[in-house]
Amino acid sequence: MSSMDHPRQAARRDRPSPLQDRRFHGHAIQAVVLLALLGGIGWLAANLAINLDRRGLDISFRFLLTPTGYDINQTPIPYDSRDTHLRAALVGAVNTVIVAVLACATATVLGVVAGVLRLSGNWIVARLMAVYVEMFRNIPVLIWIIIVFTVIANLLPAPGAFRGEDAARALFGVIPVTNRGVYLPWPSLAGGASAWSWAIVGAVLAASVAAALGLRGWAGRRQAATGLRPRTWPAAVALLVLPISLALWALGLSWDVPVLQGFNFAGGMHLRNSLLALWIALSIYSGAFIAENVRAGILAVDRGQTEAAAALGLRPRRVMALVVLPQALRIVVPPLISAYLNITKNTSLAIAVGYLDITGTLGGITLNQTGRALECVLLLMLFYLAASLAISAVMNLYDRSIAIVDR
Structure with a gap:
């Protein structure tokens, strides 16, 4: 029994003490740094709470539920000044x-x-x-932003320049490029763009993309097995175009084309x-x-x-x-x-x-x-x-x- 325990006892004697173990040193340093970081964060939080209390202030997010009273020029989702x-x-x-x-x-x-x-x-x-x-x-990006904005605002024609016979100046005849932005035709579904209609369109599009990716994966596996890659791009294009086209046609797709009314364009999408x-x-x-x-x-x-x-x-x-x-x-x-x-x-x-x-x-x-x-x-x-x-x-x-x- 003692002969069996001898190697274990020798291993215990050869094992370095925790103070000499490099792994222990690494873990100890990490623990000290973590405690110091937590202590610093706690001190900053306590200092913030004391200063806010002295000024009669508190941290509250209730203001997010109050009306704004201001407008936003670019609203991709419905919004008006009475919203929160x-x-x-x-x-x-x-x-x-x-x-x-x-x-x-x-x-x-x-x-x-x-x-x-x-x-x-x-x-x-x-x-x-x-x-x-x-x-x-x-050159800093802020300067380029200002330069591009200045060029667009000063060199492109005003919306009134597309009046009458000059309407043909629009890009492709339907996309006016003006100093106020670009007006694009926008798809419109019969009976209004309801959430269910666009949900159907999104589901069809997702299925088409998944099918095209699946076809590409099959072509890759076929190439790995035989050394020859099948020609799949015509089928991939058909999978991406035909289902979504049929879905839009079935839902009554039409195009809302921008039209000049007064001094600006109405309809379509305004960039x-x-x-x-x-x-x-x-x-x-x-x-x-x-x-x-x-x-x-x-x-x-x-x-x-x-x-x-x-x-x-x-x-x-x-x-x-x-x-x-x-x-x-x-x-x-x-x-x-x-x-x-x-x-x-x-x-x-x-x-x-x-x-x-x-x-x-x-x-x-x-x-x-x-x-x-x-x-x-x-x-x-x-x-x-x-x-x-x-x-x-x-x-x-x-x-x-x-x-x-x-x-």
């Missing part, structure tokens, strides 16, 4: 999401195109893209010049950063991959689309997340051109009317934190889906 501050904040949040999504999509396209063209063999094209990147990313300025400026500014990320990702792909694809007879465009970009994407996506986060946070500059996003509504007019600065700032921080975490989560899922799987 909570409703106004929601309108501002939707406005923020709209311009962030539009800018992220456009900046991605601009960035990919500019990043690829910077490596073009054509000297003029490569130099022009270099000028674009260096000029736009080295205000403030929205356009913010969208364009954020797109071209962030696209310059994305272009550099794309260029770095392409240069990181081994040159042998390109040479092997060319040896198989693939043309340069096919080599870029099928060989280089898919591999570069794994390098581009992580910095692309940061670009999307910066776009979302830079939408807070919208107030410079009069676009009422959540910073302009909750952090601007509502804050000034109610005097609840602490509460408004806390809600603003919570909104941008939630938006940033949501973008990071979605993009990280996509990043993991395209990562190389070790076998």
Whole structure:
């Protein structure tokens, strides 16, 4: 029995004491830092409570349920001045999401195109893209927002310029581009756009996208099994177009076309010049950063991959689309997340051109009317934190889906 216990006793003697264990040191340091951080937060909270009590103030969010008394120029959801501050904040949040999504999509396209063209063999094209990147990313985005807004407001024609015979100046004959913004035809369903009608349209669209993605997955599995990829793009286009077209036709789709009435257009959807300025400026500014990320990702792909694809007879465009970009994407996506986060946070500059996003509504007019600065700032921080975490989560899922799987 003693002979069996001897190795265990020797192991206990050889085991270092907790004060000599590196893992213990690491855990102890982390615990001390955590306690210090919690203590600092507690001290700040206590100090805040004492100062608020001395001034007869308290933290309350009841002001969100009081009427606003102000109008918002861009209202993607129903709103009037009799609604609550909570409703106004929601309108501002939707406005923020709209311009962030539009800018992220456009900046991605601009960035990919500019990043690829910077490596073009054509000297003029490569130099022009270099000028674009260096000029736009080295000037603050606020200046570009003001420049674009000034150009739109001063160089584009007024709505009255589309009167009578000059109506043909509209883009495609139905899209007036004016110094007050762009007026687009907007779909309208028979009997009004009820929630159920749009719910049906959304369900059909989601099913079409799911079917197209399923077809793409089947083609990928077929290629992995046989080495040949079936031609699926005609079927994918049909799946995306035909079901939604039939659903809209069955629901009585018509188009609400903007018509000049007096000194302005009525009908359709109005994209205000403030929205356009913010969208364009954020797109071209962030696209310059994305272009550099794309260029770095392409240069990181081994040159042998390109040479092997060319040896198989693939043309340069096919080599870029099928060989280089898919591999570069794994390098581009992580910095692309940061670009999307910066776009979302830079939408807070919208107030410079009069676009009422959540910073302009909750952090601007509502804050000034109610005097609840602490509460408004806390809600603003919570909104941008939630938006940033949501973008990071979605993009990280996509990043993991395209990562190389070790076998």
